[in-house]
Amino acid sequence: MSSIYKNILLLTSASILSRLIGILSIPIITRLYSPSDMGVLSAFISITSVLLAFSTLRYSVVIPLPRxxxxxxxxxxxxxxxxSFVCTLxxxxxxxxxxxxxxxxxxNALIEYWYFLPISLLLFGLVEILNTWAIRYKxxxxISSANVFQSSIGATSKIIFGLVNxxxxxxxxGQVLVQAGSVIMLLKFYFSKYSSKKVSIKRILYIARYYSDIPKFRLPSQVLLALCVNMPILFFSYHFGTEITGQIGLALTVLSLPVSMIAQTIGQAFYGEVANIGRKKPRLIQELSKDIFKKLLIISLVPFTVLVIFGEDIFKIAFGAKWSDAGLYARIMSLYIVTNLVSxxxxxxxxxxARNSLYLWINLSRFLLLIGIFSLSFCFEYSIVNTLLIYSLLLSVHYMFITLLIFKVLDFEVIKFDGNVNVQ
Incomplete structure (x- = not known):
């Protein structure tokens, strides 16, 4: 169990450094660009993130699994x-x-730059594939170096372009260069392991057939997940315009920092470790999961408390007076930080x-929940504050439900494994 915490420490340290670069650049960027500019960026990233779900038909999750x-x-x-096919299409x-x-x-500001969307998707997809390949080999x-490098490139380029208006x-x-930087770092390692002699059409087709449940269940799940994550930005961009979207985008960026620095990095190390442990040791996975859950629960209370008490003041001081609304929105949405981070x-x-159908059901239920929230907001013309309050409360409940459900799955696997051992 010590190896996972060593990997977590390594990933988290680098992630903190890369995020620190991003954090330090945000006060400069928010003074160089308007909320409307930031709204355009937020919507562009959200659209790309939704499209990313289709980029590999989710076969990327297979890479760490074969022996x-x-x-x-x-x-x-x-x-x-x-x-390649998806980006061409x-x-x-x-x-x-x-x-x-x-x-x-x-x-409309992006109409003449439409070609950045497929380019961004291509780079996002490459990062996902190469990152998962690196995870397989631990x-x-x-991965940590790539995160720091891409963060430095992104922050520097956005500031430079802002200075020249x-x-x-x-x-x-700048966002496209972020992904390009990571690809450059990871591609060399991929080719160091690549051997054309081991690649064949027959094996590729076998992988596609053997893991056919992935596109059947995980693809719809990932599309729904991407829609759920990005729906707030897309809804506000469509319904309220880029000015409000910029404020919401900055709030979500700050809120995502503890999740991206802690939950995603721990998730990468956790996935690599449990994949190595294997499904035939459910009790060990259960113990590790409980330990991770407890530690994350304690850690998540810190950013939650800080944002609830000092949210608006932090945004005014750090990003300028024009971003005070983003501070208010961050306070409201900070409620679901804890539940999101631990789950x-x-x-x-x-x-x-291989609970792909369950994963699909989880994301479908969350998608329908958010559709209901934003449909009510649209039909009854709820204010931004009321919409965000409902969104934060119901999403927190959903994340808590997911956590309980996953531990139920582990309990079932432990009981089934113990039963098989006793029978033998």
């Missing part, structure tokens, strides 16, 4: 083939319909025990 390097390599090539569709598409989300130091496209270019790493257990 042999050959099959893992064929899984990665399968992901690259799918990614997106390029063709956007080429013919980009004006209608960007106008719908109030992103190259957490490499390249608004808002400077933010978009995020544990979801990886569903991969280990």
């Amino acid at each position: 042999t390097q050959g099959y893992a390599l064929n899984a990665s090539v399968l992901c690259l083939i799918v990614l 997106l390029f063709i569709l956007i080429y013919f319909f980009y004006e209608v598409f960007f106008d719908f989300f109030n992103l 190259k957490f130091k490499l 390249l608004n808002p496209i400077g933010l978009i270019i 995020s790493p544990l979801v990886n257990i569903l991969n280990i025990y």
Whole structure:
């Protein structure tokens, strides 16, 4: 169990450093760009994130699972083939319909830069594939270095473009360079393990068939998850415009810092560890999961308390007076930080025990919940504050339910395993 905490410490330290670079750049960026500019960036990232769910048909989660390097390599090539096809298709569709598409989300400033969307998707997809490949080999130091490098490139480029008044496209270019920086760092390691002799059409097709449940269940689940995560930004961009979206975007960026620094990095190390342990040791996975849960619960109370008490003051001082509304929105939405942070790493257990249908059900229920929230807001013209209050409360309840459900799955696997042992 000590190895996972060593990996967590390594990933978390680098993640904190990369996020610290981002945090230090935000006060500069918010003074160079307007809330409307930030709204354009937030909507662009949200659209790309939703499209990312289709990038590999979720076959990327297969890469750490095969015992042999050959099959893992064929899984990665399968992901690259799918990614190439999806990005080409997106390029063709956007080429013919980009004006209608960007106008719908109030992103007219990006109409002449429509080609950045498929480029961004390609780089996002490559990062996902290469990152998962590195996780398979527990190259957490490499992942950490890539995170720091990409954060430095993104922050520097956005500041430079802001200084020369390249608004808002400077933010978009900076975001694309963030992903490019990570690809550069991870690609060398991938090719160091690549062997064309081990790759064949037969093996690629075998991987696609053997893990066919992944696109059947995990793809819809991931699409729903991406929609759930990005729905607030897309809804506010469509309904309230980019000015409000910029304020919401900054609030969500600050709120996501503890989740991205802690939950995602722990989730990567946790997934690598439990995949290595294997599904035949459910009791060990259960003990590890409980330990992770307790530690995350304690850690998450710190950012929650700080934001609730000092949220608006922090935003005014750090980002300028024009961002005070973002501080208010952050206070409201900070309620679900705790539940989101503690549940995020544990979801990886569903991969280990192939509970893809359950994962689909979880994301479908959350999607319907959010559709209900934003539909009510739209129909009854709720204020931004009331909409965010309802959103934060109901989402917190949903995350708590997910956590309980995952521990129920582990209890079931332990009982089933103990029963099989006794029978033998």
